[in-house]
Amino acid sequence: xxxxxxxxxxxxxxxxxxxxxxxxxxxxxxxxxxxxxxxxxxxxxxxxxxxxxxxxxxxxxxxxxxxxxxxxxxxxxxxxxxxxxxxxxxxxxxxxxxxxxxxxxxxxxxxxxxxxxxxxxxxxxxxxxxxxxxxxxxxxxxxxxxxxxxxxxxxxxxxxxxxxxxxxxxxxxxxxxxxxxxxxxxxxxxxxxxxxxxxxxxxxxxxxxxxxxxxxxxxxxxxxxxxxxxxxxxxxxxxxxxxxx
Numbered sequence: 001x002x003x004x005x006x007x008x009x010x011x012x013x014x015x016x017x018x019x020x021x022x023x024x025x026x027x028x029x030x031x032x033x034x035x036x037x038x039x040x041x042x043x044x045x046x047x048x049x050x051x052x053x054x055x056x057x058x059x060x061x062x063x064x065x066x067x068x069x070x071x072x073x074x075x076x077x078x079x080x081x082x083x084x085x086x087x088x089x090x091x092x093x094x095x096x097x098x099x100x101x102x103x104x105x106x107x108x109x110x111x112x113x114x115x116x117x118x119x120x121x122x123x124x125x126x127x128x129x130x131x132x133x134x135x136x137x138x139x140x141x142x143x144x145x146x147x148x149x150x151x152x153x154x155x156x157x158x159x160x161x162x163x164x165x166x167x168x169x170x171x172x173x174x175x176x177x178x179x180x181x182x183x184x185x186x187x188x189x190x191x192x193x194x195x196x197x198x199x200x201x202x203x204x205x206x207x208x209x210x211x212x213x214x215x216x217x218x219x220x221x222x223x224x225x226x227x228x229x230x231x232x233x234x235x236x237x238x239x240x241x242x243x244x245x
Contacts, residue, residue, distance in 0.1 A: 003214035006242045007032050010220045013049035014229040017056050021064055023232055027239045030065035036072040042086055054093055054101055061096045067104040075109045078125055079117035091129045099132050106136035111143050123155050130157050139179060159186040161218060177208040187215045194222030195237035202245040217242055
């Protein structure tokens with residue numbers, strides 16, 4: 001049976017920890033947390049919130065699916081420079097089972113916007129931080145050649161996320177088939193997904209993804225409430241409709 005995984009991105013210091021954990025125990029979903037030097041340096045609200053979430057999960061002896069989404073200076077540091085000390089600490093956090101707290105790490109670079117990644121350095125970094133963890137590459141025309149290059153050089157511990165709108169939240173009229181025959185590389189789709197259109201989008205995706213091959217969907221912008229932050233109520237609607245497709 002085809003497996004569809006669901007990511008709700010945008011959890012942050014405005015998200016109630018106990019409520020988000022309760023929802024993740026009710027439905028299989030992953031929360032994506034956006035981080036960068038501006039948003040998550042030592043002493044920022046997001047830094048304290050992530051540590052509070054970590055301590056909550058340890059105290060309650062719970063494990064949920066979390067992903068770090070690296071942006072701006074932090075993704076440049078990881079792919080082509082020095083890993084910021086805050087990011088190093090986050091990547092070394094472990095859960096109650098002594099496994100990485102963040103099971104996936106999304107590298108939100110776009111060649112031509114951020115500094116071009118150093119392929120050899122990136123492969124070393126992923127192998128250094130990658131035990132029991134997957135990395136996600138943003139897959140677009142700008143990054144495509146680079147991603148295939150590191151694949152040919154032996155890197156396999158990654159997934160890819162298609163977002164033709166480059167994070168602008170614009171729904172795609174059509175979806176691309178998997179770029180890799182390797183079924184261990186999970187294909188993900190984002191861009192304008194919402195509780196209202198997710199079933200239609202998944203029906204389109206299933207027409208291009210081979211039968212029995214899984215994929216994931218990732219939404220953020222259309223999951224925000226009137227306050228501009230992640231709405232767990234919308235997350236629940238999104239997950240329910242996605243999993244019922």
